[in-house]
Amino acid sequence: MSESEITRPSPTPAAFLNDTTLRDGEQAPGVAFSLSEKLELAEALAAANVPEIEVGTPAMGDDEIAAIRAVVSLHLPLRVMAWCRMTDDDLAAALRSGVSSVNLSLPASDIQLSAKLGIGRDRALTIIEEMVRKASRAGLFVAVGCEDASRADPRHLQRVICVAAAAGANRVRIADTVGILDPFSTETLIEPLAEQSPIPLEFHAHNDFGLATANALAAFKSGARNLSVTVSGLGERAGNAPLEEVAAVLQLMHGVPTGLDLPALPGLAAIVARCARQPLPMNKPLTGANVFTHESGIHVAGLLNDRQTYQGLDPAEFGRNHRIAIGKHSGAAALAYVLGQNGRVAGRETLARLLVEVRRLATETKAAVPQDELIRLCDRLQEPDTGRGSGQCRSSC
Ligand SMILES: CC(=O)SCCNC(=O)CCNC(=O)[C@H](O)C(C)(C)COP(=O)(O)OP(=O)(O)OC[C@H]1O[C@@H](n2cnc3c(N)ncnc32)[C@H](O)[C@@H]1OP(=O)(O)O
Numbered sequence: 001m002s003e004s005e006i007t008r009p010s011p012t013p014a015a016f017l018n019d020t021t022l023r024d025g026e027q028a029p030g031v032a033f034s035l036s037e038k039l040e041l042a043e044a045l046a047a048a049n050v051p052e053i054e055v056g057t058p059a060m061g062d063d064e065i066a067a068i069r070a071v072v073s074l075h076l077p078l079r080v081m082a083w084c085r086m087t088d089d090d091l092a093a094a095l096r097s098g099v100s101s102v103n104l105s106l107p108a109s110d111i112q113l114s115a116k117l118g119i120g121r122d123r124a125l126t127i128i129e130e131m132v133r134k135a136s137r138a139g140l141f142v143a144v145g146c147e148d149a150s151r152a153d154p155r156h157l158q159r160v161i162c163v164a165a166a167a168g169a170n171r172v173r174i175a176d177t178v179g180i181l182d183p184f185s186t187e188t189l190i191e192p193l194a195e196q197s198p199i200p201l202e203f204h205a206h207n208d209f210g211l212a213t214a215n216a217l218a219a220f221k222s223g224a225r226n227l228s229v230t231v232s233g234l235g236e237r238a239g240n241a242p243l244e245e246v247a248a249v250l251q252l253m254h255g256v257p258t259g260l261d262l263p264a265l266p267g268l269a270a271i272v273a274r275c276a277r278q279p280l281p282m283n284k285p286l287t288g289a290n291v292f293t294h295e296s297g298i299h300v301a302g303l304l305n306d307r308q309t310y311q312g313l314d315p316a317e318f319g320r321n322h323r324i325a326i327g328k329h330s331g332a333a334a335l336a337y338v339l340g341q342n343g344r345v346a347g348r349e350t351l352a353r354l355l356v357e358v359r360r361l362a363t364e365t366k367a368a369v370p371q372d373e374l375i376r377l378c379d380r381l382q383e384p385d386t387g388r389g390s391g392q393c394r395s396s397c
């Protein structure tokens with residue numbers, strides 16, 4: 001064996017993302033995509049290289065079936081999946097929508113099996129076997145959704161996986177439907193299931209405790225190579241694992257390929273925000289307007305010397321740049337830099353006086369000070385007839 005063979009690292013397994021913005025994302029309260037929005041979103045997801053989308057719930061009726069059919073007929077380079085309950089009617093509706101792939105869902109926890117369907121575990125296994133066989137025979141790619149898996153008996157989950165695989169399922173989804181897992185309990189749940197599963201597992205996180213991204217990462221590390229995500233985490237209640245966070249953490253922190261085009265993600269988030277009528281929070285990790293913007297004087301002074309001082313994540317990865325905001329916490333270096341960018345040169349004394357004005361204005365307006373306002377303040381301070389100007393701040397134009 002040559003040395004290079006001995007030291008060659010084992011290949012990093014890739015993650016396969018299923019984006020369910022059009023299904024679980026649309027289940028967020030008040031969100032309802034029109035047909036044209038569904039098409040625009042599907043195209044934007046494909047443009048970002050998302051490999052698979054869950055596009056809707058055919059059981060909702062003719063309009064939903066028509067919308068799914070319209071997405072299918074775009075022939076995008078991704079797998080289009082429909083979400084179904086484990087019933088003949090739902091499967092028939094999915095077939096009418098023209099999809100090549102279904103997620104057939106059945107509760108896995110005793111509470112949901114009994115309170116929603118009035119059945120026990122054995123009956124559930126029989127339904128899974130029958131429905132998976134039917135969908136498989138219809139030529140569909142079949143994923144089995146274990147709703148409320150995080151509150152299910154893991155021994156039942158193991159049986160579900162075995163029965164589903166034997167009946168021809170291609171994948172099983174383990175859903176933390178009520179969002180009660182943390183990364184440690186995710187690992188405890190997923191690792192033994194993944195070790196024994198003959199087919200790939202998918203993990204579907206919810207963000208009730210703010211842990212969806214962390215749990216998705218823990219599930220991947222524990223062997224679930226398929227992760228269910230939505231753009232910006234849009235979804236039921238507190239939402240799902242955000243596509244952009246999961247992709248960025250996997251790719252940039254762990255070198256796990258997802259195939260996603262990271263620079264396409266801010267644009268994709270903007271389209272989803274518009275279609276969902278849910279503005280992106282300014283501080284939304286990776287895609288929010290302010291997440292690469294720096295105001296604090298000490299940070300800006302450091303960044304201007306060497307961006308590595310305060311750069312944990314390179315904005316260029318997302319096609320973005322650092323920006324400087326002038327506000328209450330600015331320092332002289334930031335003011336001098338922004339003024340310099342606008343053809344002004346200011347000395348120490350002028351900058352010190354300008355800082356006082358900037359702090360006053362930012363506190364009054366409770367906002368960043370616009371650049372033209374900063375220039376106006378600077379010009380006013382150096383007007384000769386005020387008797388206050390140092391004469392060191394001058395315009396180049
Ligand atoms: C955790 C999740 O996100 S699961 C996905 C949730 N998604 C949705 O609810 C999609 C939007 N839903 C809808 O438009 C409607 O609820 C529909 C069209 C699916 C069903 O509407 P309705 O027929 O009026 O039923 P309703 O919503 O009141 O109740 C749900 C029914 O589905 C049944 N059901 C729920 N889950 C399953 C399942 N996995 N397999 C089989 N049946 C199920 C319930 O027992 C109940 O049956 P019942 O009407 O005989 O009591």
Ligand SMILES: O=C(O)CCC(=O)C(=O)O
Binds near residue numbers: 173175177
């Ligand atoms: O496909 C499934 O069963 C999961 C459905 C879902 O969205 C959830 O359980 O949160």
